[in-house]
Amino acid sequence: MSHKRSEIRITGAVWLCLLVLWILVTNTGLVSSILIPSPQAVWRTFVGVLIHGYNGIPFWQHLGITLWRLFAALLLAILTAVPIGLGSGVSPKIYAAVDSLIQFYRPIPPLAYYTLLILWFGIGEGSKILLLYLAAFAPIYLACVEGVHHLNNEYLLSARSLGAGKWTTFRYVTLPGALPDIFTGIRTAMGVSFSTLVAAEMVAATSGIGWMVIDASKYLKSSVMFLGIFILGGLGLLLDWFLRVLERHIVFWKGHE
Structure with a gap:
């Protein structure tokens, strides 16, 4: 303590x-205050945005749409990347089928294919959420694969020697053993999604915290830019703290193997 x-x-x-x-x-x-605004100026800007909104839109609407885009993308990434990643870790055939595709797009900067997503899916929420989804998918997938590969082989052999089938072994040995890596992947994915959020909101958007930063940069509103950066950073810290607390409750055996 x-x-x-x-x-x-x-x-x-x-x-x-x-x-x-x-x-x-x-x-x-x-x-210069244009380069770095004072804490007092940032606080006054926060109070003003909280009361009057920004660009005619209430602050809570900016925050809500940003969180909606982020959580929708993360949830979709978790629901798809976890089973595919675990499957790739368990089955060499699944790994051979999907790993090269993910490794191909993973190093590509999101802005490089964002324009294509807009052309294919339009300028609405779909292309923005899909961009964040692709950014979050790869880290979770890789963490799941590594979690299975790092699993102590003696646990698997012990389960099989006791007569456990493939599904039972996966449910009671493979999945719990990979959970620490899965949580690490989700935390990494959340950070990557935050860094991609501004890119997702910089094209054909009129709301969101990331859009506030981009819009303020056009008019050298440095206090608004700092405010948006602090809000995004604070949200990132809060969500990471929540994930670590959740991990301690779910993966309670971590560090006690």
């Missing part, structure tokens, strides 16, 4: 130092 409290104090001290440095740099005129 004391070790955990020490980590919390260190984390708090780092953020406090950054805040103090930010205040000193911006309030002493060392840098």
Whole structure:
């Protein structure tokens, strides 16, 4: 417990130092407010956007559409990448059929094929969610495959020696053994999706936190840009914390094998 409290104090001290440095740099005129707005300016912008919205759209609508796009893509990625990844880890035939396709598109920057997605699926929500889905799919798939491959072979042999069939072995040995890697893949996918979110909202969009950042950059509204960045970063921290708490409850045996 004391070790955990020490980590919390260190984390708090780092953020406090950054805040103090930010205040000193911006309030002493060392840098232009256009380049780096002061914390007070960002806070005033937040209050103004919270009360009046941005570009005639309420703040909660911007936040809601961003979360909808993100969660819809992540949920679809989890529902498809987990079974395909586990199947690829268990079956060499499935692995041979799908792995090369995923490895082919995985290193391609999302903006490189976003225009194609718009041409094929239109400028609506479908192309945006699909872009985030593709960004999230690969990390989850790879984590599932590695989770199966890293599984201690003695567990599988023990289950088979006790008469467990393929499905029973998968359900009680393979899947629980791969869960830590699966959660790591989901956390990675969430981070990748956040980094792709601005790209998803920069084309043919009129709402969303990422769109706010892009729109503000056109008019050098640095306080709005900083606000959007802080909101996205804060959401990322909050969701990652939630996933880690969920992992501790579901994968309670992690670290005690």
